Amino acid sequence: MKPIIAITMGDAAGIGPEIIVKALEHKSVYDICRPLVIGDLKILERATAVTKSKVTFNKVEHASECKFNMGTIDCIDLDLLPADLTFGELSGKAGDAAFQFIKKAVDLAKAGEIQVICTAPLNKAALHLGGHMYPGHTEILADLTETEDYSMMLTTPKLKVIHLTTHKGLIDAINSINPDRTYKVVNLANDTLKSAGNKNPRIAVAGINPHCGENGMFGYGEEEEKLIPAIEKAAAEGVNVTGPYPADTVFFRAIRGEFDIVVACYHDQGHVPVKVSGFEDGVNITVGLKGGIIRTSVDHGTAFDIAGKNIADEASMIAALVSGAELAPKQ
CATH class of the missing domain: 3.40.718.10 (Isopropylmalate Dehydrogenase)
Structure with missing residues (x-):
């Protein structure tokens, strides 16, 4: 069975929603995994307008409800953000939402609903404005999984x-x-x-x-x-x-x-x-998390300067999904 990979949307004011939508238009992604987005549906729908994508969405609460069909993005909608969130601006609401997306993914991993977490970028300043004083994804995941050696x-x-x-x-x-x-x-x-x-x-x-x-x-x-x-x-x-x-x-x-x-x-x-060996194909992975959870990530930031302009390249997101599928525990 192809692994179920939970994709967290990251900071909604950045390029995360765009690169997720773009990545999930590639058949190669569905050939290797079963992707499930954890985010905010209205922000993802806005990303389809930005990218001129024709994908539709299947709103679910559990992985068991997903279709995993290319052209329809399965999404757990936490509905935490205003529809008019401004691209490219620091927002405590976006920072808090980015944290909540990760927390939900960890809960799903602990419950055995997913095998891998793949994270779109968050913004550390926004994360702090949202009340979560972590240096980044790795420390959040270590804390949520009570992991010391990673x-x-x-x-x-x-x-x-x-x-x-x-x-x-x-x-x-x-x-x-x-x-x-x-x-x-x-x-x-x-x-x-x-x-x-x-x-x-x-x-x-x-x-x-x-x-x-x-x-x-x-x-x-x-x-x-x-x-x-x-x-x-x-x-x-x-x-x-x-x-x-x-x-x-x-x-x-x-x-x-x-x-x-x-x-x-x-x-x-x-x-x-x-x-040097592969800048655009680089993937950041957290290993050693309790429960055998594998986390992969794009190797770039939120890119506020180009958010909402349909410029962002999805290559690193695809690479992160490929690495997640490769490293997922084999049954």
Whole structure:
């Protein structure tokens, strides 16, 4: 069975509604999944006017009521927004609604009605105006699922990367890495890819220092202290993990097919090769959420400057749905 993917509408003043409507006009999406939008029906109907789409809508309360037919978008309508919400302007109502869409998706996932959550972008300032003081989607999802050990995974058609640290300054990021965190992320990578059908994922860990320290020439033994004990422990337990490898070669080797996923130590170490290898096809994924929930996301923001102008490209939304279908737990 194709997985049911709940698509949350994101900030309604941004491009989320437009790219959802555009993405769900592609047959390729229905070939790989069963999409269900969680949002505000009148805003989605407005998006069809903007995009000149001929799709219609099937208003439902549960996934069991969906038709999953191309040309008719199944939608759970939370009806939280005014019909005349202004495109491209910060709105506390839009920020609160974006949060409520996510909360509903998590409730459906916990109930087993959906297998994947795919998020259109929200705006952090609007989210805060709406009374929800989170840095972004990942932290909301972690809180709603009571998850402490999670990680960001970025994917393109040629490369998968999972991070030990993300939004921290470089010094703080390196200081926060320890064998326990490395071990947990290696296992998150292994469990996620195995759940998606890869029976023996090949996991490579990138080094922290240039050339992995080159026998003490660079750094202060961070690889030996923070990475190698975890790699050895996981490998002894049967995980197919190796490294650490110099970061200036390991991503190329993964793109070439030697590894299925690379563990990056800090934000830019992982983000740069992903962006270079496939900027428009990049997908942001949250793994490790309790209940086995997979969340994928477009790799861009709300783009208030072009909202409502039928300029937004749906490519990243389609890529996020493809990744969601690929990573959905296989029965």
